[in-house]
Amino acid sequence: MQIVAILAPLIVTATIVLTIGAVAFTRSHRIMAGLSSTGLVLALLGLIPASITVPIQVTPLYIVDGFGLFYMALILIAALISAILAYAYFETQSDYRAEFYILLLCATLGALSLVVCSHLASLFIGIELVSVPLYGMVAYAYRDSVSLESGLKYMILSGVASAFFLFGMALMFAASGSLTFTHIGQNPGGSQLLLLGVGMLVVGLAFKLSIAPFHLWTPDVYQGAPGPASTFLATVSKVAIFAALLRFFQTSPVAQNAWLHVLIIALAFISMLVGNLLALRQNNLKRLLGYSSIAHLGYILTAIAAGGPLAATAVGVYFAVYILTSLGAFGVVSVVSSPFTGTEASDLSNYRGLFRHQPTLAVTLAVMMISLAGIPITFGFIGKFYALLVAVNSGLWWLVAALIIGSAMGLYYYLRVTFILFGAYEGDAQKSLTESSSRTAIMALSLLAALVIALGIYPTPLIDLVNVAGIAVPA
């Protein structure tokens, strides 16, 4: 039973082993991409038998429940799209390409383990397993100094955050004598030490989630990383770490501290304002998306701060929104920049009049922008509606105000991008994206756009799914 429950991570593990073996014999890009995609699809299918067994405790470290499986599905979809994008991105480059998929699979495995961890040790292992391959992925275009620089920045700052995290763990263990979520803070003694520990843990996680004021690295790293790596960083790592944070907050007694609650509200407030303000005059699409992701994490934190029965639904729905739209938006950037060598085409001027020569991509990006802005008939509206609903229900008026002001600013810069897409096209003819690798990616992206619209009109199935995927509290 336990084996069935963790079928998906096991399949990903097997795929990693297989790809490492395969790379010894062939460096064919097609085979590597195909192998890892197949593994990810199989893992996605592996979630179906696992759903019968939940909830189930697998060793003291992990607990597999509906919540975990829902986020596993999101992660696997995001990883699959990233792999497809990577295939399109690296196809025209003659460098070593195979290792990217191995790194991607390792990070995916870390993300999968994060969403089901119930123990600080497994939480730490998961975070490191996501982060370490990501250093490689961010710096993968090492001939481009920008990529290398952002990889180094991310590694060093990640190290700082991990130090905070580890120190926090140690303090908590010293105070409560246990690393299991449900045991931390159970005994009343040593509360100052314990609070310090929890605070450091939150700081470490907030850094990884690029929540303001721990966000400064985000735009630099997003901008420098190759398109598929940015996509992965913005989606998979964010979801996984956030899910772990949510589980920790819902199950650990230590998280019920009143001041911690206030600080979470403050973080949400600052993130929403800072993210949107910084995006206002941004002319680089990847940086813009980076800033916008800070704001969106703020919206999600709002739901956590609100609490209550609706909060889990709101977070689940919002994350589904965030994943689909970020994949789409970063995906378009990744595909548009892939046929070029050297620096990526992520400046907004590169997208002027994209509609004239790449109508499908332009419409996809426009749909994603409109969804990110939260305009009705897109899925983004549903997500924002839920965030606003839980905030209003809990009477968090400061957050409601920030959310509304932030959305107003968001409208400005998202629509600005949209207008640019449909503006007059100037510039020389660009290389057409007719290779099969690009076509697969474009197809996957337009599918995402269709999904964003479809779920915007009829979101009920997804909301139902989120509602059944609850967090299990171990006895």
Next chain:
Amino acid sequence: MSALFLIIVFPVLGALALSFFPRMSYNSARIIGAGSVGLSALTMIWLMVAWFSAGGGAYVQTLWNWVDVAQFHIPLALRLDGLSLTMIGVVAGVGFLIHLFATWYMVHDLEGAPGMARFFAYMNLFIAAMLILVLASNLLVLYLGWEGVGLCSYLLVGYYFEKEANAWAAFKAFLMTRIGDVSLGIGLFILFINFGTLNIHTLLQQAPQVWGSGAPIATLTALLILGGAVGKSAQLPLQTWLIDAMAGPTPVSALIHAATMVTAGVYLIARLHGLFIIAPIALEIVGIVGGITLLIAGFAAIAQTDIKRVIAYSTMSQIGYMFLALGVGAWHAAIFHLMVHAFFKSLLFLTAGSVIIACHHEQNIFKMGGLRKQLPFDYALFWIGGGALSALPLITAGFYSKDHILSLAAVNGHVYLWLMGLLGAFVTVVYTFRMIFIVFHGERGMNAEPGRGWIIHHTPLIVLAILSTVIGAFIHQPLDGVLPSASDANSLGMEILLEVISSLVSLGGLVITAAVFLGARDALAKVVASDAGQKIHQFLFGGLGFDTLYDRLFVQPYYFVARLHRVDWIERIANIVPATALLFNDGLATTQSGQLRWYAFSIFGAASIFLIILVLG
């Protein structure tokens, strides 16, 4: 009768097909455009047969629920009764004839330029919207059709949008009717608040019981609805748009600005007659509006030089007669005149279109002249149409409908309205035959080529001509039971006396006009050339100065206020918001230095504050 919805479906399908394939050939567009309305007309005939064989009454077809929120239920339901049957007869029947003629007219008007599909797409959409308007059993559904025809009117007036004046004419038509629509909308809100429903039938039943006769709220509501009606029907004070609306192609003028849309106001008031009966003051105002408009428009028509503008003013004037009829409680007569007017006015417009094409797109009547010999067919049609318009006794349909209105006005004790109507009848004869005599008599002005084509050119004109004669007056309108019957207490002798008086007026007018325009045109020219004559002519030519008046009264003050607020303090306050946002943006952007040591330090700094608050709090 379950086929009722089909009458709307055909033109909708036509409009969709024409919009999705805008580059189709002329012939495909003509076949789809006229064919879809033809199918509608066939459905209309089928419905008539079915309705009469079912013995009349009212048939309601509910298609689906349009709005269903809490207490607000709006079913998309169609209601077929005597009144709506009459109206779909006019809309689908006359509409089809005009579409048929348009297949001839537009080929000559476009001369190979693209836009045929666009023209028929708008026209079909118009027919669909107009049918929704007259078939609606609910005021909100009626409002849907009401706005739909307004949209199509805008699109078709501005059909030749390359010329800037046409685009402005379209704006004017849209905005002026919008003023009325807002008034109508407020009326609907009041009705819904008071009755909790917008179902027309229920409203008419409940209004007398709930409000009672003469209640102020009933008067207010009726006046607001009248506001909508005068906007759509180009009556005082919202009449100015109709003349500029002549910028559209001539079949459009015939269909929208003569036969159907502009009479929607008359239909609306007739449909909601129960509300007006309990608001006698409002009903009186309806009559007065009609009376004044018919005179203003009639006098303005005398001075026009553009053939379409003459007919447009006459349309305004004839709708004034319909309002007058509504005002004196002659409900049947109003709808009867509506139908007859649809026949002879579309005949006049289409024949005018035929003449315009024959004269190589010339619309100035003074440049035509002496066309009698070259265009005998059009000449005969103008006599029939003009005769009906002037209500020449006994042989024309217009005589019976107009006379009915005038005698009921006199009998119901509205002597001043009767006198206005009588004066209007005289003016009508003068402007009608002035136009005919100038265009077809006198010195030859130019070479004209008569229109050819039996089916698409001659047939619609001949059918409309037949309906404009006494034969059209024999059409029986099944309005009993829908509209209240007028009191028929007057004696036969009285009626004959009134008929003789109006016959004398129209015949006298004809003789005088003939004397002036066939005999003494030079004398007239001298009078017009005098100082006073020129001033009067200018005054009449400009539509009695309403455009200037509105410009002074509304447009200029609005510009003044707008200029005053170009740099105002409100904007300065509003500008603080983006300025603040940009200020913060600047400040935050400096934190993004790209320097690793600053990034690491910021983490330590933020974490320290975070932890201090947490531990000490």
